[in-house]
Each structure stands twice: as structure tokens, then as C-alpha cells.
Amino acid sequence: MGRWKRFTKRSSARIGIIAVVIFLVVAAFAPWLAPYGYRAQNLNRVLEAPSHDHLLGTDEFGRDVLSRIIYGTRISLAVGAIAVGIGMTVGTILGAIAGYWGGWMSLVIMGLVDVVWSFPTILLAIGFVAVLRPGLTSAMIALGLVTWPSYARMMRAQVLSLREKEFVEAAKAQGLTDTRVLIRHIGPNAMSPIIVLATLGMAGAILVESALSYLGLGAQPPAPSWGAMLSSGRNFIYRAPWLTVAPGLAIMFVVLAFNLCGDALRDAFDPRKV
Amino acid sequence: MSKRKTWHLMLAAVVVAALLVLTLSAGCAKNQAAGPGSEKPRKGGNLTIGVDRETDTFDLYQMTWSAGQAYVYDTLITRDWNYKYAPGLAETWESTPDGKTWTFHLKKGVKWQDGTPFTSKDVKKHFEVMLDPKTAAANVLDYTWIKSMETPDDNTIVFKLDAPFPNLLFKIGQSYGAIQSPAAYAKYGPNGTKEYGTKIAVGTGPLKLKEWVPGDRIVLERNNDYNWGAPWLDNKGPFYLDTLTYRVIPDSSTRVAELETGNVQVLLDVPVEHYDRVSKMPNVQVFKQPAFGLGYLAFGTANKPFNNPKVREAINLAIDREAIAKAVFFNLVQPAYGYLPPGLAESYEDKNAMRYDVAAAKKLLAEAGYQNGFKTTLATQNRTEHVRAAQALQPMLEAIGIKAEIVQYDEAGYKSFLKSGKQQLFMRQYSWDNADILQWFLESRQAPYPGHSLWKDNKTDQLIATAENAVTPDIRTQKYIELEKYLIDQAVWAPLWYPMSIQAVRTDLVGGYRAYPGGGDVFNDVWLKKATK
């Protein structure tokens, strides 16, 4: 596969892939990797600074921060993947339909996009979660439901400009059906900004989940969501800064990893690149 | 290729290191030299208090959240530095031996902030409007004991009652019992321009409502006519301060940072998480004292399995209250073994009934038929310390086999949830300085809201009725203690902690601040040592 080679040729991609794989492994083997349970409290050893026993210190319940970070990988990856998955799937399909066929379908879809887009993401997510019932599943669904319009708009813009291109005209002239032209010819060419968006969407999803958790609408305690850890650690930013440093960096690194991968993927998918 | 990789790593490392340094350095604040300040009260300036939320209204009929109203409005009687009843707008008062007629003699020369004289007719009219169903006053039940009022002259008001009511002085002295101008209310209230409480408020207090920017600040300014301050105040005349500002700063870390930089000079509610930091600030004095209140784990006592007193008793025994006080509140609360805070005369504690005894708890649970435990929910409002307390409770409950899933609600959602009557275990805290809080939450007719515990019990009702209509306060106290013993026996709640009031004052900028019982605030004697930002 040429694309795969092009993809892995770049060292930033390799770093990204390795990092993502590490996060996946950590998530899969969390119970074996974590030195303690994520909910094991020790009320006699709260807010301890990093030490030999607790490499990243302990939180306000004497729980091992490292163990919670390790278990938290599962939540963050799941939130990111499912929220982005829902948003991207819905958005891309609707955007492609709107862009390719236009007409009243485009009007309806883009009208819907405008309606959803008129709300700040976080507020609409709060609204959805409030209706659904606070919890992680609701948060993921809500995030998907509020993020799809960005994919739809981007996809539509891409399809609009691509459908005038010669190679598309050529494909049509060969007698291919619209669906086929859309999937085989326009789709791959339209994907690169979508992938850039999706990688950023992972970041966004994880960050919005942290805001939802802060408001008590995301993962419910004692689930070790990084967002929730960051939010609750915020209260101790003066006396126990490691509580915010660890999840903050964890979020940063996982997003970084996906961004590196996304960039490289973008280059690899781009057929115009020699 | 390797150059590129190195760059990435180096940059990432630098940024990460910078962030780390930034965060860790937060622990060591820059020291500020205390400025020279006069020790004699000085007139002028603006003092800013940082608060987490603003009050709802300055209309006393609708007010549910008091902050600043106490300076705009006066009460007939006040509570002094020892929380004893003392004169306010009323100089003296007496009651007939049957406890059914109370006469208050008002001070002379008191004026409303609009310049008109304050008379006993205003007091009468004020309470009449409050009791009028059309007003829909939020606190009307506190004053239904008033059967009629008489005003023999401009400076005498007489309250007539059907039955003795020893708690009357409390009701007259609480902030909800302050008097607002009936004339102004008629003109600007719901039947007038509807600006009463938000733009206009007329009281007899030492500060006037000057400006209210919603969500941002409330500015109160000095009432220069004021000279009828309570006898226990050093300064019975006008305020030293030109203005007193309540600034709304919802984020607790930001609030603490504003105190540190001096933009805010007083915090009335330092969160326990920040106590350590605030107490180490060089120019800040911390006032720490017991507040009137109780944090408790409540049961939906009408719902299975919490309708079984043995289950409730078992849970009471499964909780390590000391550990919660220490871990969740850093010992900035008192572990609670009773239903009323120790500052009240009616307080009664039973440390044995609420001891930490897992074996006994398990035994009781088995007797109740739950030897294998059960699953339930633990609801809480998303206030940080309650969520933390719930998390600390979770493993304690699990130790006796109760698997409780935590469910958080925002304030509005929580109230509706409690009103629905579906609650199992839930976290509550009350802040109230009178034993009648038990009547409020546990009398049968109050269920399901605000009687969220769904407690319907004849004996409780009888004990409350005899206490509230006792002829003297002493008998009332005895009856309430009897009630508390009964409630502890029935394990209606699981009391957890008595909260503390933690206030912080920039003493390099502010002079004359004194701690007031229960964590109240008194700014009449307070002055600024130098101009504030």
C-alpha cells in the first residue's frame, strides 16, 4: 500500500502512531499497569506530593494519581472516539449529500446545520445531557450531536469545489453512478480537511467532556475521567498542583498524538502529493 | 528526519517545563510588605467583598438569599456580639405573662432613606403586606403567628397572638424580619413600576442601594442620616466607608487571587480547599469559627429499604465521621453527632448512636434482611464539597455491602428531584440558626418538599407542636431535646459535619473588622487604612 508507506515514512507520524498505540495499550492493560485501583482510597494519605510510593502523588482521597491517569485513558479514548465517530459519520454523510445533490436536501441539511451551529457547543451539550440524564454515555452522545455540523459544512464546501473538477467530470463521463463518483472519487479527495477536523475534534471532545464533568454532567465519580480530575484538582491548584498537572499533561499528550497522526494521515491521503 | 524529531521533543519539553514551573510556583506567593496604616478609624473609600453568587433581590418579601440587605434594612431587634437579643429599631419590648401580646417601643427620630419619618404604622403595614396572599411572600410562614397588630402611637407596635410563641424574638430579629418602606413598595413594587428590589430599595439602614450591575456587582453607599445604630456597635452613626461593594466572582481560585492582589479586601466564605493558601498570606487575617448549620446524609424514609429504621441505623454506624471531617474538610468542620449545631441551646449529641462500628452496622443490616447488602443511589448537588463527601462515603457504605452510585444534579435539578419523592440516599446541608429547622424539614405536612426525608410521623409532630407553642424558651428547649433523642433513636438522618465559617480580611487595608457569631458580618465599625484599587 503506497499510502501506508507514505504515512509511516514521516517520523512525526511514527511518533504519533507509537504514542497512540501506547495509549491504546495502556487503556487495554490498565488493571495490570496501574499500581493501585482507581478507586482505592486512603484517607490518611491525602494530597501527598509525588513520592516513591505514589509516583504522581495522591489526590484528595488518598487515591493514587498515576493509577487514575492510567485508568482514565480508557475513558478519554472512548469519549473521543465515540463522540467524534458519531459527529463525523453523521456530518460527513449529510455534508456530502448536501454538497453533491444540492437542491431542497441541501437547504434542509444546511438549515439544520445552521440551527445546531447557532449554539455554542458546550451549551448545547449541557442542554442535551440535562435532558438525557447526567453520565458518560449521555456526554458522548451529546458531543456527537453537537459537533456534526462542522464536518457537514466542511464536507459540503469540499464537495462543492471538487464536483467541478476535471477528474470528477471525467468519472461522470465514464458513466459512473453519482454514489460511486461520490464515494470513489470525491470522497477520498475531500477527506483531508475532514481528518484534520476530526483530530482536532478528538481534542475538543476530550476538553468539552472535562467541562461537562466539571459541571457534574460527565463521568460520575469515582470514574477517573481526566476532565473530572482536572476539574476537581482545580480546587487544589495552590496546595496540590500535581493534581492538575498530571491530567492536563495527559490530555495534552493524547491530543498531540492524535494530531501528529492526523497530520501524517492527511499527507498520505492527499493524492496530489508526489 | 532526526532533526525534525528532536525539534518536536525539545519544544514539547520546553513548553511542558514552562507550564510545570508556572503551576508549581503557584505555591509560593510573592511577599508584600505591610503598608503603614493609621489605627484610628478613617472616613472614606470603597471596600470590596468577593462573593460566589449575588443575592436574588432587595425586596424582602421575595428574598431567599441574603447578602447586603442587612445594611439597607434594619430589624426591630438585633443580636449582639454574643448573639444575645439587643435593641434595634425597637428600644425596649415586653410581653404579657400569657405570651400572647408583645409590645415593641420604637426609637424616635428614625428616618427612611427617602427622608420620610419611620413610624409604627409602617411596621404594621409592612407585615400586613407580607401576610397578604397576593404578595406571595417567600417567608410568609415565619410570620403567620401574627393575628393582629395595633399602633397606639407612632412609636409603639403591639403584636397579638392566638397562642404563645417563644420563638417570636428570633423571627423579629432575623434578616427576613427586617422592615422595608411600605410607601416605596406600593410605588415601585409589583403593582407599581416593578423596580423595587432591583433598582430601588428603601430601608432605614446605614447603607443605601446605589447600583446593581447584574452578575457583576452591587454597590451600597453610606446613608449620612444614620445615627440609630444598635447599642453594641462602636459606631452608631453613619458608616466610615463611602461604599461597600459585593463583587460576584464565581470561581473560587479567582476569588482567592483577587484577595491576594488586594482588589478584593474581604472574603466571607473561603472554600476549605483554599484555607491553607489564604491563611499563609502575609497581610490576611483569617476568622474561623463554627457556623450555624449541619451537613448530613439523608434518607428517603418512605422508600424501600430506607423505611426500615435498622437500615438507617446501620448506615449511621458505618460512617467514620472523623475521617470525613479530616479528609474532605481538612478538619475545618466539626464531626456531627446530633441534629442541631452546638452553638444552639437546643443542641443534643449522642456519640454512641453514631459511633464508627462496622461490625455492628453489618449485624443490623443482616437483621433488617440485607445480609448481602443492596444497590442504591446517592444523590448530591454538584457543590464540590458535597461531591467529595459523597465520594468519601461511597467506600464506607460499600464496606457494609451497600453499593451506592453517585448521581449529581445542579441546584434546580436537585430541588425538583427531591420534590419528586424518588430519593434514596442524598446529601444535604442546612444553614440556619434556630431549632425550628427540624420542624421545617421533619414535620409530616412538609413532605415531600421541603420535607425531603419524606418523614411522616405522629410522635414527631406532637413533640414539635408542644415545643413551638411552649410558654417559655426553656420549655421549648427541653421539648426540642426530647425530639432530637427520638430522631436519633429512629435514625432519621445520618448527621455528618457541622460547618465552619471561614472569613479572610486584608488587615493591611482594612481596620476594625471583628468576628460575628456564626460567621455573620458587621461592617459598621470597619474603615479603610488606605485607598483601595
Place this chain on the structure above:
Amino acid sequence: MRTYLFRRILLMIPVVLGVTVVVFLIIHLAPGDPVLLLVGERAPQEVYDRVRHVWGLDRPLIMQYFTFLGNVLRGNLGMSIQMRRPVAELLAGAIPVTMELGFAAMAMAVFIGVISGVISAVRAGSAADQVTMVGALLGVSVPGFWLGQLLILLFAVHLQWLPVSGYGGLKYLILPALAMGFADSAVTARTTRSSMLDVIRQDFVRTARAKGLGERVVIYKHALRNAMLPVVTLIGLDLGYLLGGTVVMEEVFSRPGMGRLMINGILSRDYPVVQGVLLILAISVALCNLLADIAYVLLDPRIRLQ
């Protein structure tokens, strides 16, 4: 162009109507009761019922919706339940606060984002490119409220150069705009770079180069103009993000803007406030999208208006 504009503005009407329906349903379906908050725990049932009736909350939902709609058409956004003031008055106070921050953050994002995006595209692979892109990667991954708090710690508490929080002038604007604009400029930079790289590789740029035009002219006159398409779309889309961002920043920096107004409205189920704020937001976002689309057309005449 004129008919296009007219059609677009006409199309905004169903969108705004759709927004009012969605808002109305969500806020009313969310469990919670504004009256319980309003009257407090000490009010008897009769008081509760009366207050509920006064606010018209005892009427069927559909009736409440049409009352709301009718009032809006007459230019009346209603009264806030919790704050006891006309919603229009609250908005008049909050809108400038939010707009100020939104524009400052967006200006910063566009300025920093476009410049650094172009530089790193033109010098793809260089040290400058690496610095920019790693900065951008970190920018999108730092949680905004955390960054805001770190900025407060550094610039307000330690250095005491700028105020911690509040509203009223440029010095109060810098930190929140920085905290908000950072993440956004990162997104802009990434999009600019990616789009520039696409354009630079295209035929007409090669042609321009082949014609012997100077690199500067090629980049800024030919490439940048075409590369701005996705960036302009993004900026238009960003408005929603920025307004969402102000919610968090207004909380951290205690600015009495629309975000705070709305969060408080949601938390206290203050239906008129939430409906009013979101209606105004929706209209302004729709207008901005329209502007973005117009800019899109102006930048790329090849796109036909439909």
C-alpha cells in the same frame, strides 16, 4: 448578488425559528423548576402555586411557546424569572462585554494564526514551521480554563501587571483574550498551513512561478487568496466556538457577559433569559455565517451562487 443576499436573509427566518423551537424544548425538557428556586425552601405550597401562575408556567408548553414567539415578534423578550429584570435590559448590559472579548480573541487568533500558518507553509519543514506547529498542537490541547488560571497566576498574582478578573477596559481584556485566542489561533494556523500547502502545489501557482513572478507575489497574491477559503469558513464557524469559549472564560475571569448570563439562566432554569440570549446568539451567528459566505464568494469567483 442582491437576490442571493435577499434569499439568504429570507432563509435565516426558518433557521431562527428552528433555534427557538430547539431551545424551548431543551430548556423545558431538562428537569428542574425555576419556581422552586425563586420561592426558596421556606415558601408554602400556596405561594409556590401563585408564583407559578404569575409566570404563566402552569399553562401548556405549546401555549407558552406561542406566547413567547408572539412577544418576540412584538420586540419583547420577556422578564427574567430569577433576576427580575427585563431580559432586554440584561442583554444590553451583557452583549458589549462578550463582543469585546469575542472580537479581541478572534482578532488575535486571525492575526497570529494566519501569519504563523503562512510562514510555516512557505517554509514547510523549517525550524520556524516546527516551532509554530508544535505551538499550535499544544495550543489546541491545553484546556482553556486551566490556561486562563495559569495566566492569572503568572501575570496577575505573581507579576501583578494585569488585574485578576473583572470588566472595564483594555487591561481587563488581555488575559481572557489571550487564554481564548491561544487555542483558536492554533486552529487557524493549522488550517492556514494545510490549505496553503494544498494551494502551493496546485497548477496555477506553478504556472505563476513558471512565468517568473517573484516568490513573494506568488505567495501573497495568488496562493494566499486561494488558501483563505477554508480559513474564512473556519473563522465564520469559529464564532460559535468563540461564544462558547466566552462561557468558560467569563466564569474564570468573572466577566458579566452573555455566557455568564446564559449559564446562570440554564442552571436556574430561567427560561426567558435562556431563550432570549440564545435567540440573539443565533441571529448573530447566522449573520456571521452569511458574512463568511459572502467573503467566500468574493474570494473565489468560481463558486456560483445558488
